[in-house]
Amino acid sequence: MDEPQIYTRLDEIFRDVFDDDVRVTRELSAKDVDGWDSLTHIRLMLTIEKAFKIKFSTSEIGKMENVNDLVSLIKARG
Amino acid sequence: MNSLYAQLQWLPRAQLDFSSKLKALASETGPVGAELRSLALGALDLNQLTKLAKFIANARSQKRSLSPLVPFRLAVLSNSTIDMIVPALIASAARHGIDLQVIQPSYDQVAQEALTPDSTVNSSNSDAVLFALDYRALPLKLSLGDQEAAQATVQGTVGYLQALRTGIKSNSNSVCIFQSLASPVEPLFGSLDRALPGTLRSLIDAVNRELTVMVLESGDVLFDVAGLAETVGLADWHDLHLWNMGKFPFSDELIPLYADHVARIVAAIRGKSAKVLVLDLDNTVWGGVIGDDGLEGINIAQGDARGEAHLAVQRLALDLRKRGIVLAVSSKNTDEVAREPFQKHPEMLLKLDHIAVFQANWNDKATNLQAIANELSLGLDSLVFLDDNPVERGLVRQMLPQVAVPELPDDAAGYVRYLAAAGYFEAVTFASEDLKRAGFYQDNARRATLQKQVGNLDAYLASLDMTITFQPFDATGRARIVQLINKSNQYNLTTRRYTDPEVAEVENDPHVFTRQIRLADIFGDNGMVSVVICRPADAGVWQIDTWLMSCRVLGRKVEHMVLREILEHARANGIHKLVGVYKPTERNKLVVDHYPKLGFDLVMKDETGLTSWELMVEGAEIEAAPMKVVSQGFVNAG
Numbered sequence: 099m100d101e102p103q104i105y106t107r108l109d110e111i112f113r114d115v116f117d118d119d120v121r122v123t124r125e126l127s128a129k130d131v132d133g134w135d136s137l138t139h140i141r142l143m144l145t146i147e148k149a150f151k152i153k154f155s156t157s158e159i160g161k162m163e164n165v166n167d168l169v170s171l172i173k174a175r176g
Numbered sequence: 177m178n179s180l181y182a183q184l185q186w187l188p189r190a191q192l193d194f195s196s197k198l199k200a201l202a203s204e205t206g207p208v209g210a211e212l213r214s215l216a217l218g219a220l221d222l223n224q225l226t227k228l229a230k231f232i233a234n235a236r237s238q239k240r241s242l243s244p245l246v247p248f249r250l251a252v253l254s255n256s257t258i259d260m261i262v263p264a265l266i267a268s269a270a271r272h273g274i275d276l277q278v279i280q281p282s283y284d285q286v287a288q289e290a291l292t293p294d295s296t297v298n299s300s301n302s303d304a305v306l307f308a309l310d311y312r313a314l315p316l317k318l319s320l321g322d323q324e325a326a327q328a329t330v331q332g333t334v335g336y337l338q339a340l341r342t343g344i345k346s347n348s349n350s351v352c353i354f355q356s357l358a359s360p361v362e363p364l365f366g367s368l369d370r371a372l373p374g375t376l377r378s379l380i381d382a383v384n385r386e387l388t389v390m391v392l393e394s395g396d397v398l399f400d401v402a403g404l405a406e407t408v409g410l411a412d413w414h415d416l417h418l419w420n421m422g423k424f425p426f427s428d429e430l431i432p433l434y435a436d437h438v439a440r441i442v443a444a445i446r447g448k449s450a451k452v453l454v455l456d457l458d459n460t461v462w463g464g465v466i467g468d469d470g471l472e473g474i475n476i477a478q479g480d481a482r483g484e485a486h487l488a489v490q491r492l493a494l495d496l497r498k499r500g501i502v503l504a505v506s507s508k509n510t511d512e513v514a515r516e517p518f519q520k521h522p523e524m525l526l527k528l529d530h531i532a533v534f535q536a537n538w539n540d541k542a543t544n545l546q547a548i549a550n551e552l553s554l555g556l557d558s559l560v561f562l563d564d565n566p567v568e569r570g571l572v573r574q575m576l577p578q579v580a581v582p583e584l585p586d587d588a589a590g591y592v593r594y595l596a597a598a599g600y601f602e603a604v605t606f607a608s609e610d611l612k613r614a615g616f617y618q619d620n621a622r623r624a625t626l627q628k629q630v631g632n633l634d635a636y637l638a639s640l641d642m643t644i645t646f647q648p649f650d651a652t653g654r655a656r657i658v659q660l661i662n663k664s665n666q667y668n669l670t671t672r673r674y675t676d677p678e679v680a681e682v683e684n685d686p687h688v689f690t691r692q693i694r695l696a697d698i699f700g701d702n703g704m705v706s707v708v709i710c711r712p713a714d715a716g717v718w719q720i721d722t723w724l725m726s727c728r729v730l731g732r733k734v735e736h737m738v739l740r741e742i743l744e745h746a747r748a749n750g751i752h753k754l755v756g757v758y759k760p761t762e763r764n765k766l767v768v769d770h771y772p773k774l775g776f777d778l779v780m781k782d783e784t785g786l787t788s789w790e791l792m793v794e795g796a797e798i799e800a801a802p803m804k805v806v807s808q809g810f811v812n813a814g
Binding site: 113114137141145153159 | 221222223227259417420421422
């Protein structure tokens with residue numbers, strides 16, 4: 099899966115997880131999105147794991163700073 | 177992971193525009209309970225459940241009415257992180273007609289909350305307290321091979337649970353809901369773990385046994401989480417990664433299932449469980465179509481895979497009846513024909529005596545279900561309707577959203593599992609009166625009389641997105657045409673049987689007007705559903721030699737569209753009159769009014785009941801039904 103495809107899929111996932119439409123960009127991080135707290139972060143990660151059929155380690159989930167980190171991880175797994 | 181349970185497959189799929197519908201609802205005024213319930217009736221995933229719960233929380237803070245949802249206050253005490261579960265509980269409760277408020281004290285404060293008189297939970301005025309504890313919350317000390325120590329551990333554990341119960345009971349009026357414990361999957365010895373006293377597995381077995389005794393004696397409620405986890409598989413239930421990450425008690429993928437089970441129990445405490453199982457007959461109670469296949473042709477044979485599947489449905493229905501569930505029948509059939517297997521088929525387990533209300537007729541099923549509810553003096557929300565046909569299920573869901581209608585798999589072998597998995601008949605107690613209930617309704621039930629149609633049928637038909645295809649007979653369709661001509665009994669005006677060469681003959685005769693008709697809808701392609709043959713009679717007259725239709729598409733206005741097709745081609749061929757005959761047989765009472773319903777005038781009736789009808793082509797107007805029309809293969813349109 100190439101990067102534009104990953105972003106398209108992430109757009110859908112963010113719409114599922116968050117209430118408001120979020121435009122997913124490389125720099126996007128938790129502080130930019132209303133309701134992106136630690137619990138929602140886990141729900142987001144679980145949804146992404148399922149959608150991309152991958153698993154993150156506990157430390158990876160904790161270390162993610164922004165969407166760019168996330169996409170790199172997905173690419174590394176895919 | 178088993179998708180039936182993880183994805184709640186007995187529920188229809190979540191509405192595609194779920195999020196936008198929810199948003200639209202936010203700007204409306206007035207009570208939103210019914211709409212919320214209808215959105216919750218789909219198989220929602222965790223994200224959708226969370227959205228729905230957020231909506232409910234907002235609506236509540238704005239003091240919007242959630243009627244007709246019934247309020248229920250549930251306190252949840254847990255040793256694990258339930259923050260992801262709580263929204264799912266609230267949304268799933270809406271599915272079961274409950275406006276659930278969850279009281280959630282701080283993490284891992286179980287004993288403090290239960291035992292302190294003015295704790296959050298004890299002062300919350302909750303209707304029930306759910307002890308969402310798993311084995312990690314309890315003092316289950318290993319004592320390998322030491323029977324006495326193991327017993328002491330079990331007594332200590334159950335004593336702890338009893339103390340929690342006493343704390344709640346002496347400080348509030350809440351019902352206590354206890355969870356049985358799902359055993360972890362990692363054995364110490366192997367199979368021996370089950371047998372040897374003092375292993376975790378045998379300790380948990382013993383605690384679960386003691387817990388059931390305690391619950392039955394005290395009038396508390398049991399939530400059999402152990403049974404649920406075993407059903408989906410313990411290895412899928414326990415997610416070590418999630419536990420380590422944040423003390424999440426079990427797999428996130430099973431939260432919708434867990435939440436639906438809690439909601440069932442809450443609904444059962446509120447007396448909202450279903451009471452009646454309404455059965456379709458053809459391809460549900462037996463394999464095949466009694467009206468077409470006859471008594472010898474239907475399949476309920478023991479030792480036959482298909483027959484066994486339908487027998488299993490009958491067995492489950494009978495077992496449900498034994499515990500007080502009322503049985504009823506809703507079938508599109510002639511009454512006598514539908515009753516025949518119950519009276520005469522030696523392998524039928526269900527007998528007429530078991531059926532409180534028997535509705536076999538040609539009305540739409542929504543009308544019949546309403547009649548059944550009226551007859552039993554029960555609300556529509558007491559009914560569960562089991563039908564193999566997705567179109568019937570869709571119709572009932574749309575017209576009578578209160579009726580529970582489980583989705584069913586293609587293979588009849590799965591019917592019983594789907595019905596049982598849906599848990600419509602969840603009960604928290606069982607008393608001797610329950611045993612008598614089925615008989616009670618039986619005595620009072622007379623055959624319901626049917627009145628007006630419910631709901632808007634045309635709107636439903638339009639939503640089916642039907643495509644009807646007309647095509648003259650051809651070699652490709654011939655095998656199916658011959659089969660329909662020789663098999664259709666019910667929707668068949670003349671019941672004329674033709675062999676393959678005879679059909680080939682009309683196929684090649686340019687003077688004969690023939691049509692094979694197919695119908696597709698959102699549920700798929702129904703294939704060839706109707707056959708028509710018109711032969712030239714006197715000058716300018718077509719005699720309708722054969723007109724038959726599969727009962728599967730009854731009530732879809734296919735016959736109206738077929739007549740439009742005939743009329744169109746009659747006009748093009750200079751035909752001024754259509755003549756149709758109804759030739760009565762034992763099986764085709766269904767179509768006795770076929771011609772008058774379509775606007776034909778009676779010409780003649782003889783002593784055998786045979787009637788002859790005519791329609792003047794000029795001026796005949798048949799209203800189009802909501803479906804797309806496709807014409808195919810008109811090489812020499814005739």
